[in-house]
Amino acid sequence: MSLQLSNMTDEEVYSLLSNKKRQVAKDAFEELYSRYSTKLYSYCKKILLNDESANDAFQETFTKIIEASKKGKVMTNFAGYLITVARNLCLNEKENIRNTMVYVEDIQMPSKLDNDNKELIEIISVALDSLPIEYRECLILKEFLNYSYSEIADLLGVNLSIVRIRIHRAKEKLKDILLPYSKEIGFLLENEI
Amino acid sequence: MSDDILEKIVALSDGELSSSQAAEVYQMLAKNPELQEELNYHLKMKNVYKKIEIPLPSHLKSNILIGSGLAYVFWKTKGFIYGLITSGVAVTAFLGYQFDVLSYKEDFAIKDNVNIEKNYEKIETKISLPKLNSEYKNIESSYTNFNNFSSNLSSNQNLNSRINSDIIDDTNLSGVLSIDNSNSERIMIQRNLENYPTGINLLFRNNSNDEFVLLRGDYSNYNVEEYDELKSKLNFTIRKSYFNNIQDLSLDNSQKLDLNNASIALMYEYNDNFHFGLEYNGEEFAQKFSLNVNDSTANYQQFYNTYYFGLAGKYYLANNFLNSNLSFFGKGLIGATTVGPVLRLEIGGEFYLFDKWSIVSALELSSLIYSIDGNINYSGRSGFSTGLKYDF
Numbered sequence: 001m002s003l004q005l006s007n008m009t010d011e012e013v014y015s016l017l018s019n020k021k022r023q024v025a026k027d028a029f030e031e032l033y034s035r036y037s038t039k040l041y042s043y044c045k046k047i048l049l050n051d052e053s054a055n056d057a058f059q060e061t062f063t064k065i066i067e068a069s070k071k072g073k074v075m076t077n078f079a080g081y082l083i084t085v086a087r088n089l090c091l092n093e094k095e096n097i098r099n100t101m102v103y104v105e106d107i108q109m110p111s112k113l114d115n116d117n118k119e120l121i122e123i124i125s126v127a128l129d130s131l132p133i134e135y136r137e138c139l140i141l142k143e144f145l146n147y148s149y150s151e152i153a154d155l156l157g158v159n160l161s162i163v164r165i166r167i168h169r170a171k172e173k174l175k176d177i178l179l180p181y182s183k184e185i186g187f188l189l190e191n192e193i
Numbered sequence: 194m195s196d197d198i199l200e201k202i203v204a205l206s207d208g209e210l211s212s213s214q215a216a217e218v219y220q221m222l223a224k225n226p227e228l229q230e231e232l233n234y235h236l237k238m239k240n241v242y243k244k245i246e247i248p249l250p251s252h253l254k255s256n257i258l259i260g261s262g263l264a265y266v267f268w269k270t271k272g273f274i275y276g277l278i279t280s281g282v283a284v285t286a287f288l289g290y291q292f293d294v295l296s297y298k299e300d301f302a303i304k305d306n307v308n309i310e311k312n313y314e315k316i317e318t319k320i321s322l323p324k325l326n327s328e329y330k331n332i333e334s335s336y337t338n339f340n341n342f343s344s345n346l347s348s349n350q351n352l353n354s355r356i357n358s359d360i361i362d363d364t365n366l367s368g369v370l371s372i373d374n375s376n377s378e379r380i381m382i383q384r385n386l387e388n389y390p391t392g393i394n395l396l397f398r399n400n401s402n403d404e405f406v407l408l409r410g411d412y413s414n415y416n417v418e419e420y421d422e423l424k425s426k427l428n429f430t431i432r433k434s435y436f437n438n439i440q441d442l443s444l445d446n447s448q449k450l451d452l453n454n455a456s457i458a459l460m461y462e463y464n465d466n467f468h469f470g471l472e473y474n475g476e477e478f479a480q481k482f483s484l485n486v487n488d489s490t491a492n493y494q495q496f497y498n499t500y501y502f503g504l505a506g507k508y509y510l511a512n513n514f515l516n517s518n519l520s521f522f523g524k525g526l527i528g529a530t531t532v533g534p535v536l537r538l539e540i541g542g543e544f545y546l547f548d549k550w551s552i553v554s555a556l557e558l559s560s561l562i563y564s565i566d567g568n569i570n571y572s573g574r575s576g577f578s579t580g581l582k583y584d585f
Binding site: 023025026029037041042045046051055059062063066067121128142143144148149164165167168171172175 | 196199200203204207209234235238239241242243244245246247249250253254256257258260261263264495
């Protein structure tokens with residue numbers, strides 16, 4: 001029987017990362033990875049828009065978390081710390097990849113869609129990538145990582161009202177970008193909820 | 194619609210309005226179908242966002258595990274790196290030895306065409322040649338028949354007592370004449386082909402035709418050193434075990450046959466039967482232990498990879514077998530790891546291949562005794578090992 005890590009809090013599992021028994025530390029890592037890897041990678045990928053850089057930032061984030069545990073850092077808000085580390089790494093990384101930004105004009109949208117939801121969702125994803133970084137980041141934190149406005153404000157170090165404005169503008173801008181596909185999107189949305 | 198109202202609609206769809214703010218927006222929504230449509234759009238889009246898939250590359254996880262030391266790949270392990278360095282040193286030493294970089298020069302001059310069998314090779318590598326006694330040097334070239342040589346030597350009183358006792362005529366291939374010049378007080382006594390002291394010269398007699406050959410060296414540049422005597426008694430073995438089996442840990446995945454286990458050993462030949470020395474091991478043991486966290490107890494197993502030095506003793510049985518190249522041995526080792534002692538027993542055999550090389554195989558039992566949380570445990574392993582031995 002393995003330790004019931006799934007019943008533990010993030011902080012409790014984090015504390016096991018520094019366990020001298022390697023298998024315990026490895027299991028703890030696996031647990032945290034299963035909880036956060038998808039969200040964290042989505043964040044890195046959507047912020048950096050570059051596979052290689054996203055991979056680097058993602059791996060570095062987890063490595064720093066493990067190192068922090070080994071150095072005895074006490075964790076009170078694991079999720080917050082994780083995303084803070086990832087954000088700092090992404091911002092540093094972003095300095096090197098300015099030219100990989102996606103601009104609305106560069107988006108190659110197909111002229112005709114075959115009512116394929118996957119294709120449509122891919123278009124929405126690409127449109128999301130074309131948003132300015134400050135809007136995009138707020139939207140990702142809200143929709144992909146399920147952060148509240150106040151949590152986003154704390155993370156970014158800005159006022160709550162600014163977060164609200166950014167998310168609103170992000171969504172409105174996205175709507176504008178997707179205007180040529182309003183019919184298809186409308187069809188897609190009819191099947192939602 | 195103003196930006197302010199649209200902003201509140203978005204915030205409402207995100208569940209970020211207070212109850213009073215939400216009530217205010219609901220009042221506006223009741224009067225405005227366009228606003229309702231806007232809210233509906235954002236609510237549905239939230240589900241669309243969830244469908245955006247960003248595939249997570251599978252290799253990232255293992256990269257993190259390896260990078261942080263929670264897992265390893267074979268070619269990055271300390272054992273492999275140490276093994277590589279050790280192998281490099283061993284190969285360098287071997288090549289250096291072979292090409293006389295690290296050794297003195299042995300310049301044998303074989304005068305006659307003698308049937309030299311492999312035992313000669315073994316002898317040659319174990320002897321070292323001092324300056325030849327001038328008397329001996331003068332007469333050695335005068336005789337080509339062993340008996341004549343021997344009888345003529347008997348007239349030389351100075352050498353007679355030594356020569357007569359030093360002719361070994363009971364071997365299968367030859368007689369051996371030896372004179373110790375490294376110490377004038379010591380006459381060559383050793384008659385056992387496997388045990389030669391430093392400073393001897395050899396006279397081989399071919400039993401079939403009674404011809405002999407005297408082996409001598411380049412005496413001018415040679416100094417007898419204790420090191421050479423020591424070196425002749427050293428051997429080096431590298432071994433790796435396979436098909437390992439472990440005790441049942443009564444846990445999932447307890448069967449792991451591919452345990453890392455390899456060693457290098459430097460042994461000293463105390464006598465024909467008993468060798469002892471130092472062995473450096475990389476070995477993997479299965480461990481089990483319990484862990485308590487939050488009133489939850491779990492049993493764990495892990496494979497503990499350790500590197501340690503051990504003292505080894507090896508006892509060879511007398512070689513009474515049909516094949517003189519084959520010998521059998523029993524071996525014991527006691528080692529010290531950071532968590533406890535290791536004991537290993539081996540029974541196996543050695544088969545002489547060529548030159549100084551032998552192949553070694555053994556069946557082995559190994560056990561790590563360790564303490565976890567105050568409880569003494571042991572981890573057993575049985576396996577088959579094979580390796581190569583080099584006699585210096």
